[in-house]
Each structure stands twice: as C-alpha cells, then as structure tokens.
Amino acid sequence: MEKIVDFYFVFHEVVCCQTCILESHRACEQIALINDACDGIKSSALVEDVSKALSSLLRTFDSVIENRKYNKESIYLQETTIKESIVKLKQCLLQHVDSLEKSLLSDLAKLQDETVSQLDAEISESKSLSENWQKTKLEYDFNIKHGSNSQFFRLVEN
Structure with a gap:
C-alpha cells in the first residue's frame, strides 16, 4: 500500500x-x-543548479552519442582500408610465391641437366670399359678353347 x-x-x-x-x-x-x-522551490538556487547540471549532463550524452557515431563510421572506413591492405598483401605473397616457384623450377631444370649430363658421361665411360672387357673376355674364351697352355698362361699373367 x-x-x-x-x-x-x-x-x-x-x-x-x-x-x-x-x-x-x-x-x-x-x-x-x-x-x-x-x-x-521553482525559483530557488537549487532548482537552477539542478537545471544547469541536467543541461550539462544532456550535452555530455549528446557528445558521447556523436562520438560513438563517429567511431562507428570510422570502423567501417577502417574495415575497407584493412580489407584493401589484405588484398594487396595477398597479391604480394602470391607474386612472391610465383617468383619462388619459377626460381625453384629453374634450379630443378639446371640440376636435372647437370645430373643427366653426368650420368651420360658415366654411361659412355661404362660402355667404353664394357667394350674393352668384352674384348678381353672374347680373347680369354678363345684361348681357353683354342690356345695352348703357355698362351693362356701369358694371357692370364698380363
């Protein structure tokens, strides 16, 4: 009540x-x-003080509201700027990755050419050695079948 x-x-x-x-x-x-x-009471100093305080408080709130509106707009502007920066960074990173890829592919091709060249040289040398040893084997087989013991002995001792 x-x-x-x-x-x-x-x-x-x-x-x-x-x-x-x-x-x-x-x-x-x-x-x-x-x-x-x-x-x-309406004409007292207290009412005048309260009225001034209320007016000041309202001005402060108006200022806060305007500040928050400005901050809100700034956030959207900053978002756009940040997104643009991210896109630029991505482009730079992609260009760098492309550059690295080209460099690595070039290094790979160079290494492959050098390795193939070296292997070709080793194959050629091995073929030459194989041909020499094949001749030696033919001479060896021929002397076992058709040569004398002394001929075979001289062949083996050389």
Missing part, C-alpha cells in the same frame, strides 16, 4: 509519511508540511 508523503524533515533532508513519523522520527523536531517546505 502506498503512503502519502506529506512531511519533510529539515534536519535529515528527507520526505516521509505519517507512519514514518511514528516509527522512525518521533524525536525529530524540525518537521514541516510538504506544501510549506516546497514553497518557492
């Missing part, structure tokens, strides 16, 4: 109802009726 606030305690600077007086403020002496306490 709501109580009607009819009294003002000057010493405590609070408003209260008749029940509060009986329960909490029996000993208080400076009690005034609300209608008497509020007489001339």
Whole structure:
C-alpha cells in the first residue's frame, strides 16, 4: 500500500509519511508540511543548479552519442582500408610465391641437366670399359678353347 508523503524533515533532508513519523522520527523536531517546505522551490538556487547540471549532463550524452557515431563510421572506413591492405598483401605473397616457384623450377631444370649430363658421361665411360672387357673376355674364351697352355698362361699373367 502506498503512503502519502506529506512531511519533510529539515534536519535529515528527507520526505516521509505519517507512519514514518511514528516509527522512525518521533524525536525529530524540525518537521514541516510538504506544501510549506516546497514553497518557492521553482525559483530557488537549487532548482537552477539542478537545471544547469541536467543541461550539462544532456550535452555530455549528446557528445558521447556523436562520438560513438563517429567511431562507428570510422570502423567501417577502417574495415575497407584493412580489407584493401589484405588484398594487396595477398597479391604480394602470391607474386612472391610465383617468383619462388619459377626460381625453384629453374634450379630443378639446371640440376636435372647437370645430373643427366653426368650420368651420360658415366654411361659412355661404362660402355667404353664394357667394350674393352668384352674384348678381353672374347680373347680369354678363345684361348681357353683354342690356345695352348703357355698362351693362356701369358694371357692370364698380363
């Protein structure tokens, strides 16, 4: 149940109802009726101070709102700038990867050519050695079948 606030305690600077007086403020002496306490309130310094404070507070909130709107717009502008930077970075990275790929493929081709060249030289040398040993084997086989012991002995000892 709501109580009607009819009294003002000057010493405590609070408003209260008749029940509060009986329960909490029996000993208080400076009690005034609300209608008497509020007489001339609208033209008092307190009202002027509160009005100025409220105006200042509203200006502060307006400033905060404008600042937040500006920050919000800045975020969208920054997002665009950051996205553009990311795209540029990606392009640079891709160009670098392409450059590395070309360099590696060139190095691979060069290494392959050098290795194949070396293997060709080794094959050629091995063929030459194989031909020499093949001649030696033919002479060896021929002397086993058709040569004398002394001929074969001289062949083996050389």
